[in-house]
Amino acid sequence: MKLLLVLALTGCATSRYLAAPDGPMHQCRLPVLIATSNNVPASDRHFITEAIDWWNFYLGYEVFMDMGIVPFPPDDLRARSLVGVGTPLNYTVKATTVAQTHLNSYANGCISYAYVGLIRPLGTLTTHDAALVVRHEFGHLLGLKDATERNTLMHGYIPDTLTDKDLLEVEHYALKLFY
Numbered sequence: 539m540k541l542l543l544v545l546a547l548t549g550c551a552t553s554r555y556l557a558a559p560d561g562p563m564h565q566c567r568l569p570v571l572i573a574t575s576n577n578v579p580a581s582d583r584h585f586i587t588e589a590i591d592w593w594n595f596y597l598g599y600e601v602f603m604d605m606g607i608v609p610f611p612p613d614d615l616r617a618r619s620l621v622g623v624g625t626p627l628n629y630t631v632k633a634t635t636v637a638q639t640h641l642n643s644y645a646n647g648c649i650s651y652a653y654v655g656l657i658r659p660l661g662t663l664t665t666h667d668a669a670l671v672v673r674h675e676f677g678h679l680l681g682l683k684d685a686t687e688r689n690t691l692m693h694g695y696i697p698d699t700l701t702d703k704d705l706l707e708v709e710h711y712a713l714k715l716f717y
């Protein structure tokens with residue numbers, strides 16, 4: 539099963555909260571090993587560690603483990619034992635796309651391989667937006683889907699700059715089913 543989740547200025551509309559092509563996709567209580575590609579500028583890497591810390595604090599345990607910097611892009615075959623984050627080698631996106639997450643799962647719904655593609659360099663966004671974009675994509679790694687409600691981290695648009703976004707109660711419950 540393959541699923542592509544895109545964060546774009548135009549957004550992606552769905553009212554479902556868990557990525558579910560044939561049933562909920564999630565990490566099956568396994569830690570997610572995050573490898574940051576060396577094509578992420580050094581000045582942008584703290585957004586990734588901040589997102590790891592944010593989700594670990596939110597869920598109350600180390601669901602994300604920071605494996606540091608790796609010398610290949612996130613969609614490189616060598617990244618497949620890890621979740622790569624960075625600019626992918628091969629991507630076709632709309633001009634408005636900021637970031638996208640690719641998920642593949644086993645038949646039982648456990649995510650087998652994923653990567654987070656940072657299409658637009660984080661440094662071209664405001665600090666606030668860059669932090670929320672990475673948090674949003676990491677939410678996909680846990681199985682959360684884009685939400686239609688604007689007042690959530692998992693909304694498919696670049697977040698508003700004025701509010702700090704958390705998860706909806708229903709998203710929180712969806713996560714708690716699996717984590």
Ligand SMILES: [Zn+2]
Nearest residue numbers: 543544545684
């Ligand atoms: Zn999304």
